[in-house]
Amino acid sequence: MIDIQDLVFEYPTKRALFDVNCTVRTGSITALVGPNGAGKTTLIRCIVGLHAPFSGRVLFGGIDVHEHPRDCHRRMAYLSDFFGVYDQLSVRQCLTYTARAYDVAPGAVETVVEAAAARLGIADRLHEKAGALSRGLRQRLAIAQAIVHEPEFLVLDEPASGLDPEARHSLSALLTGLREAGMTLLVSSHILAELEGYCTDMIIMRDGRVIDQRPLAADGAAARRLRLDLARPSARLATLLEAREEVSQVTVDGTAAIFLFQGDAAAQADLLRALIEAGVEVAAARDDRENLQDAYIAEIHRYETGRAGGGR
Amino acid sequence: MRGNPEFIRNLWTEISFHRAVVMPAVTGMLFLLIWLINGQQTGAATAQAAALMFCAIAFVWGTRVASESVVQEINGRTWDTQRMSAIGPWTMAWGKLFGATVYIWYGALICLGLYWMSYVDVIPADRIVKLIGVYVLCAVIAHATGLLVSMQAIQKRRDFGRVQIAFYQFLGLAAAVPGLYIGLSGIADDGIYRVLLFYDRVYPLIDFMLVALAVFAAWALVGIWRLMRAELQMENGPWVWLGFVLFATGVAAGIRLLPPEVSAGMPAISSKAYHGFSMLLILTYMIALSEPKGPVLFRRLRRYVELSDWAGLVNAVPRIVPTLLLLALATVGLLRLSDARVQVLEWPVNFHLATVATFLLVLRDVGFIYLLNIARHSPRNDMTAFVYITLAWTVVPVTLSAMGLEPLTALFWPKWDSGAALTIGAPLAQVVVVYVLFWRVWLHKVASRR
Numbered sequence: 095m096i097d098i099q100d101l102v103f104e105y106p107t108k109r110a111l112f113d114v115n116c117t118v119r120t121g122s123i124t125a126l127v128g129p130n131g132a133g134k135t136t137l138i139r140c141i142v143g144l145h146a147p148f149s150g151r152v153l154f155g156g157i158d159v160h161e162h163p164r165d166c167h168r169r170m171a172y173l174s175d176f177f178g179v180y181d182q183l184s185v186r187q188c189l190t191y192t193a194r195a196y197d198v199a200p201g202a203v204e205t206v207v208e209a210a211a212a213r214l215g216i217a218d219r220l221h222e223k224a225g226a227l228s229r230g231l232r233q234r235l236a237i238a239q240a241i242v243h244e245p246e247f248l249v250l251d252e253p254a255s256g257l258d259p260e261a262r263h264s265l266s267a268l269l270t271g272l273r274e275a276g277m278t279l280l281v282s283s284h285i286l287a288e289l290e291g292y293c294t295d296m297i298i299m300r301d302g303r304v305i306d307q308r309p310l311a312a313d314g315a316a317a318r319r320l321r322l323d324l325a326r327p328s329a330r331l332a333t334l335l336e337a338r339e340e341v342s343q344v345t346v347d348g349t350a351a352i353f354l355f356q357g358d359a360a361a362q363a364d365l366l367r368a369l370i371e372a373g374v375e376v377a378a379a380r381d382d383r384e385n386l387q388d389a390y391i392a393e394i395h396r397y398e399t400g401r402a403g404g405g406r
Numbered sequence: 407m408r409g410n411p412e413f414i415r416n417l418w419t420e421i422s423f424h425r426a427v428v429m430p431a432v433t434g435m436l437f438l439l440i441w442l443i444n445g446q447q448t449g450a451a452t453a454q455a456a457a458l459m460f461c462a463i464a465f466v467w468g469t470r471v472a473s474e475s476v477v478q479e480i481n482g483r484t485w486d487t488q489r490m491s492a493i494g495p496w497t498m499a500w501g502k503l504f505g506a507t508v509y510i511w512y513g514a515l516i517c518l519g520l521y522w523m524s525y526v527d528v529i530p531a532d533r534i535v536k537l538i539g540v541y542v543l544c545a546v547i548a549h550a551t552g553l554l555v556s557m558q559a560i561q562k563r564r565d566f567g568r569v570q571i572a573f574y575q576f577l578g579l580a581a582a583v584p585g586l587y588i589g590l591s592g593i594a595d596d597g598i599y600r601v602l603l604f605y606d607r608v609y610p611l612i613d614f615m616l617v618a619l620a621v622f623a624a625w626a627l628v629g630i631w632r633l634m635r636a637e638l639q640m641e642n643g644p645w646v647w648l649g650f651v652l653f654a655t656g657v658a659a660g661i662r663l664l665p666p667e668v669s670a671g672m673p674a675i676s677s678k679a680y681h682g683f684s685m686l687l688i689l690t691y692m693i694a695l696s697e698p699k700g701p702v703l704f705r706r707l708r709r710y711v712e713l714s715d716w717a718g719l720v721n722a723v724p725r726i727v728p729t730l731l732l733l734a735l736a737t738v739g740l741l742r743l744s745d746a747r748v749q750v751l752e753w754p755v756n757f758h759l760a761t762v763a764t765f766l767l768v769l770r771d772v773g774f775i776y777l778l779n780i781a782r783h784s785p786r787n788d789m790t791a792f793v794y795i796t797l798a799w800t801v802v803p804v805t806l807s808a809m810g811l812e813p814l815t816a817l818f819w820p821k822w823d824s825g826a827a828l829t830i831g832a833p834l835a836q837v838v839v840v841y842v843l844f845w846r847v848w849l850h851k852v853a854s855r856r
Contacts, residue, residue: 182418191411195487
């Protein structure tokens with residue numbers, strides 16, 4: 095959906111992005127992570143066409159965002175980390191204004207307003223002034239404004255900052271729901287634990303560069319990481335797994351095995367049956383999501399080591 | 407609910423039942439008070455009171471509101487949402503200009519109604535309509551200029567306080583008040599229509615001003631539209647600015663300030679060329695001080711050259727470049743259309759040398775403004791340059807003159823009565839110094855980074 099090519103951005107006193115290349119898959123929730131000052135917000139603002147890059151380009155479904163910003167803006171939405179809402183307006187007026195501002199047909203405005211409010215759980219607040227809402231409800235209103243025109247691509251910069259644990263949990267469920275409804279999301283945060291629950295991909299930034307991009311949990315026909323827990327260690331397990339076509343990258347450690355598995359639920363059942371029939375005492379089998387924090391730390395460490403060794 | 411969403415949002419924000427009631431109540435009570443003081447009679451006194459209320463509401467308050475309409479969106483962090491909406495630049499421009507001031511116009515129209523009521527039995531209706539036209543157009547110019555200046559400022563900075571907004575408000579008022587003064591003076595107290603000579607033809611001053619104010623208000627709106635395009639990340643070429651420069655220069659060249667019988671006795675300087683040249687000087691400083699500039703812009707220009715992207719280069723090139731070229735052409739035109747030496751009263755003036763010196767001093771100032779902007783990063787660069795340039799044209803030469811160091815004033819003023827070495831040499835030396843410094847900073851800050 096998003097293809098970023100050789101993107102360079104400069105502020106008057108420093109270069110903030112250095113030849114950034116990365117992509118955002120259609121249908122993914124991509125976590126954009128990195129320390130403060132890594133260039134996450136600058137990259138996001140370039141992606142949504144609010145910053146004009148020094149060089150390079152951002153393609154949104156094949157359209158250059160900076161050559162045709164208005165065409166792209168109709169189909170995407172962005173919620174900044176420090177967002178504002180019109181305090182004097184009611185929730186309904188805020189949503190109605192945004193719907194009209196995004197060219198929603200006049201006859202459909204009321205429907206989309208109520209749908210967005212219902213989706214964010216603020217349907218009972220439509221008559222309240224935005225200025226009277228709590229921080230969490232304002233966040234919901236801001237997200238409702240962002241999605242009122244049903245964008246294909248939604249970008250959220252630090253969406254959970256300032257939210258209480260309950261609101262964060264709701265946000266996580268909401269983002270997963272939006273993805274299931276067909277939206278592609280890019281979410282920036284440096285609270286990795288909160289991203290872990292719903293992100294499918296990760297882009298790691300450091301010093302204005304993308305140092306890694308990877309899927310965290312694969313979809314459909316792509317390979318998944320599976321973890322087997324055994325009741326007792328098995329000397330034959332590695333051989334049995336590696337013999338199967340749908341299995342790769344096997345790591346066995348005592349009573350646990352982690353490997354990539356390419357196949358559907360029936361294929362997975364078939365594999366388990368074969369292992370049990372071969373005498374392997376399988377106690378549990380489950381998807382193994384790569385720990386975001388571990389992956390992030392490992393990649394940062396690799397980057398720092400490379401830089402110290404002059405490999406930058 | 408069809409229409410401009412930005413205008414409608416402003417309607418929701420600005421007009422409430424309470425506010426809708428308060429405005430006529432307050433203006434009505436004030437007018438009633440004046441009417442009672444005036445012996446319960448309408449006439450010039452009540453008309454002036456209504457005009458004063460109009461000025462307070464439309465000019466002072468309205469210009470403030472217009473100046474902060476976009477700035478408030480930035481401070482309230484709603485501007486990004488608006489920039490990412492599907493609202494086009496033109497819709498956004500007029501939605502903001504007339505939406506943010508909709509309550510102001512509500513009050514202003516009440517005042518104009520009272521103005522009409524006061525004068526309708528005193529002076530002919532067509533005169534009242536023309537006077538009201540001047541008030542309304544000047545208010546639009548004040549609002550549009552305030553918004554225009556604030557939008558030009560957001561190209562360079564994103565943090566605004568009361569001081570900045572007050573400054574934009576002041577500039578808006580400064581743009582409108584001369585037009586208001588001249589326009590209202592178009593009809594004398596005895597009802598006589600004053601006239602103006604424009605391109606050697608006589609026009610009623612108030613009619614000329616009504617057309618001129620309407621056209622300049624339209625230009626201000628076009629300016630807002632162009633800046634809105636820039637905010638929405640659309641490319642703007644230099645053509646609209648150049649069109650405005652040529653238009654304003656053409657208007658200035660056509661106005662004759664002195665009556666023909668007086669100007670016939672003046673030196674052989676082309677009035678049209680001199681007025682056009684003067685307008686270009688003002689516009690040169692305006693654009694040099696207001697447009698965004700800095701190392702990133704120059705690195706971007708260099709990149710366009712390296713890529714042979716000439717269309718990109720033309721779009722991004724600072725507006726000062728074509729403006730200076732026009733100024734150079736105007737200088738040549740002025741030299742060709744005027745005598746080299748003229749006599750002003752009892753003083754002989756070396757007009758050609760002084761004109762060239764003026765051009766060189768402007769070139770120095772422009773170089774200095776750009777030098778400051780690429781040498782250091784600060785939102786105050788242009789204000790700092792403005793202060794230094796003002797000092798260089800006023801306090802410093804006056805002080806030197808008072809100290810008896812008259813020849814040194816050639817560094818700051820175009821000399822009218824000296825030889826070429828001093829008149830041209832002094833500013834030329836400064837131009838060389840400023841542009842050599844500019845080149846050195848360029849090498850250090852722009853060319854060194856790849």
